[in-house]
Amino acid sequence: MTREKVELPPFQALIDAHWRDVARLARAMAGPVDGDDAAQRAWEKAYAAYPALTSAKNLRSWLLTITARCATDVHRARKPQRPLEEAPPVAVEGPDAAAWPDPDLWRAVNELPERQRFAITLKYVGDLDHHGVAAALDTTPAASRRLVSDALATLRSKLGVEDD
Amino acid sequence: MTDLESRLTRLAMPDPGHTEPKRPVLPDADVAYTLHDTPIGTMLLAITHGRVVASSFGDEETMTNRLARAVSPRVLRQARPLDDVRRQLDEYLAGTRQTFELEVDLALATPFQRLVLTDLPTHTSYGATTTYGTVAADIDKPKAARAVGTALGANPVCVVLPCHRVVGANGALTGYAGGLDAKRFLLNLEAKS
Numbered sequence: 001m002t003r004e005k006v007e008l009p010p011f012q013a014l015i016d017a018h019w020r021d022v023a024r025l026a027r028a029m030a031g032p033v034d035g036d037d038a039a040q041r042a043w044e045k046a047y048a049a050y051p052a053l054t055s056a057k058n059l060r061s062w063l064l065t066i067t068a069r070c071a072t073d074v075h076r077a078r079k080p081q082r083p084l085e086e087a088p089p090v091a092v093e094g095p096d097a098a099a100w101p102d103p104d105l106w107r108a109v110n111e112l113p114e115r116q117r118f119a120i121t122l123k124y125v126g127d128l129d130h131h132g133v134a135a136a137l138d139t140t141p142a143a144s145r146r147l148v149s150d151a152l153a154t155l156r157s158k159l160g161v162e163d164d
Numbered sequence: 165m166t167d168l169e170s171r172l173t174r175l176a177m178p179d180p181g182h183t184e185p186k187r188p189v190l191p192d193a194d195v196a197y198t199l200h201d202t203p204i205g206t207m208l209l210a211i212t213h214g215r216v217v218a219s220s221f222g223d224e225e226t227m228t229n230r231l232a233r234a235v236s237p238r239v240l241r242q243a244r245p246l247d248d249v250r251r252q253l254d255e256y257l258a259g260t261r262q263t264f265e266l267e268v269d270l271a272l273a274t275p276f277q278r279l280v281l282t283d284l285p286t287h288t289s290y291g292a293t294t295t296y297g298t299v300a301a302d303i304d305k306p307k308a309a310r311a312v313g314t315a316l317g318a319n320p321v322c323v324v325l326p327c328h329r330v331v332g333a334n335g336a337l338t339g340y341a342g343g344l345d346a347k348r349f350l351l352n353l354e355a356k357s
Contacts (some may be wrong), residue, residue, distance in 0.1 A: 010232040010237060011232075012228060012239055015187065019185070019188065036185060036186060039187055040186075043190060044188070047238060050238055051236060051237055051238060102171055106175065108257075123172075124173045125172070155172075
């Protein structure tokens with residue numbers, strides 16, 4: 001069987017289109033410092049693997065999957081020294097408020113079990129569907145759906161928001 | 165989408181330092197390119213494995229897509245690998261350089277274009293013009309003047325491979341990828357340097 005020639009776009013076009021999304025997802029999963037490391041590593045891995053890709057479809061999802069794995073690795077390696085779950089003690093006011101739009105939500109998300117936290121971050125920050133979330137977490141779409149719905153239920157009760 | 169879900173899409177890390185995320189830093193690309201402003205317009209310069217593969221007036225999206233298909237999809241905007249190309253081009257455009265010490269890769273050219281372009285620097289000389297018919301004769305295709313014109317018109321390595329020195333049989337400038345003003349500028353430059 002001959003492999004069809006895949007016409008991949010120039011890698012620079014991927015960077016220009018998605019570098020902010022990659023950075024944001026990596027930061028949401030691993031924190032600002034480790035997140036930037038994770039994003040850089042993710043781009044290095046993606047660049048190395050790029051010419052061997054067999055499909056030019058869903059490149060954003062492919063990038064975010066790599067980003068999620070790098071963010072998980074970086075985060076796990078650092079966990080003993082710097083738990084991300086440590087919520088900052090004071091409410092943010094003044095000029096910093098814009099840099100941190102929804103602190104209650106942030107705290108509640110960080111108190112979720114890790115798999116749930118990653119799943120909802122990938123789903124909502126990364127805007128991936130359950131297939132994409134599942135690929136990034138090495139699980140099935142059904143399991144992704146469960147992680148997300150359990151996480152949403154916990155967040156609703158913690159934040160006191162109604163089902164709408 | 166519920167209200168909670170839309171709040172989640174805006175979920176952001178506390179970032180009191182307002183640190184902007186950084187663009188990735190990658191090794192030297194298979195194909196590195198840069199956009200270079202010159203007196204004859206913005207040119208896209210690209211290099212692969214040390215050889216100039218594009219020196220073109222074409223737009224960034226079209227050119228990088230062609231490079232991705234013809235050479236490697238690992239195409240990156242990187243100025244440093246093109247330092248020497250930019251320097252030589254600037255010297256040429258300032259009238260202080262007559263020949264380029266650069267190797268060329270004709271990956272973007274058709275087989276016929278390669279035939280026409282490869283020896284162009286030896287079939288032309290600085291400060292002089294030749295005709296499409298003469299170039300056709302030089303490559304042993306005396307009847308192919310029109311095809312030579314088309315091949316030169318789509319030269320992917322403009323200026324470095326001096327297609328601007330080739331004009332119509334009656335001396336008319338005919339056409340140039342960078343526009344007739346650019347062709348006139350280059351011929352005037354060579355005439356007075």
